[in-house]
Amino acid sequence: MIQSIKITLFDERTLSVRFGDIIIMPSAKVLKNAQYIELGSYQYWPVLVPRGIRLYTYEQVPGFLRENPYITDGYRAYLTSRLCIKSLFILSNETVNIWSHLLGFFLFFTLGVYDLLAVLTRLGASREDYVIYSISLFCFQVCMLCSVGYHLFCCHRSEKTSRRWMALDYAGISIGIIGCYVPGVFYAFYCNNNAAEICSSPKQMAVFVDPLRHSCSPPYDIHTFVWFGYCLQYWRQVYLVTVLAMMLAVFFAQIHPHYLTKKWQKLRSVIFCAVAGYGLIPTFHWIWLSGGFSSDIVQVS
Structure with missing residues (x-):
């Protein structure tokens, strides 16, 4: 019994x-x-x-x-x-975190390959378009993979290993944010590289420049328009170089062994505030160059 x-x-x-x-x-x-x-x-x-x-x-x-x-x-x-x-x-309290970022990585990868091989080719995109799109997409995928790594290995028996993956996750988030700036800066400050050649030809100026400058409110004279074009082109290069330099600096700072220590606590806050707030600089600069908030192009944007 x-x-x-x-x-x-x-x-x-x-x-x-x-x-x-x-x-x-x-x-x-x-x-x-x-x-x-x-x-x-x-x-x-x-x-x-x-x-x-x-x-x-x-x-x-x-x-x-x-x-x-x-x-x-x-x-x-x-x-x-x-x-x-x-x-x-297995099912744990990190399962959703791991798989949501992992599936996000595959989604960005699949859409990226499709757009690079099909969409951009069909639209006749330039080499610059391919480079800018690839950089932005790469940043998003790095962000996803770093988060996958942290949520997967945060349970490691070594606290040092877990902390390193946490720092890498922070670095991935910062790189993902910076990746959003690259296409925004490139296309907001976009200017035809042959502006001088176009404006020097009366025929080409009539075709390309006059409709654009007269569509502005108030209409720009030709000298102002040419200056505006060169200015946009110059600042586009400045901001792109700054963004790429900041991307490298942030990445190496956040994978530093002392990044998660109390000694670097203030520096961590400064880095995140700098990365998040940097986007306001080119945004307000572009608004100012475009004629302020009352400008037609700013209103449309």
Whole structure:
């Protein structure tokens, strides 16, 4: 007669069923594939998943993983790099973060290849268009991959490794923001590279320049229009070089070993504010060069 049935946890990989004084152990195959997921502090729930990874509560994880006390369970912790990669296929409190960024990367990659090979070719895009589009798309993909890496390896048993991936995630976010500036600056300050040649020919000036300058309110004289064109072209190069230089500086600063230390706490704030606020400089500059907020082109934009 069965007096009691009890599930006993001897360790992370052992499951036993007690029939009175007799203990029946599962087969070696079941033990090998057993995974124990602890839900909160009120029950133990054995789940057979071929990963050998345990999920922990908030109180059980190391201090560097305790970022949000309102997420009470589902934590991965104390994992090697190999087990971190395996945890990609289990359900944890990082599953949505990992897969949303991973699918986002594949989405950007697929759309990018299609646009580069089909859309831009059909529209007769220039070499500059391809370069600008590729840089912007590359920045978005770097942002996605860095976030995937952090959310996947943040549970590493080494705090140093986890912190490095966190810094890389911050760097990816900054690069993604800067990637938005590249096409904006390029096309906002776009100017025909042959402006001088066009304006020197009466026939070409009548075709290209006159309709544009007379469409402005008030109409620009020809000298103002040519100056405006050269000015846009000059500032476009300045801002593009500045953006690319800032991208490299931010990346190397945020992967520095001291980036996440208290010593660099103020510097972290300065870097993020600088990256986020930099976009206001070319924006207001373009508005000023275009004639202010009352200008037709600014109103349309």
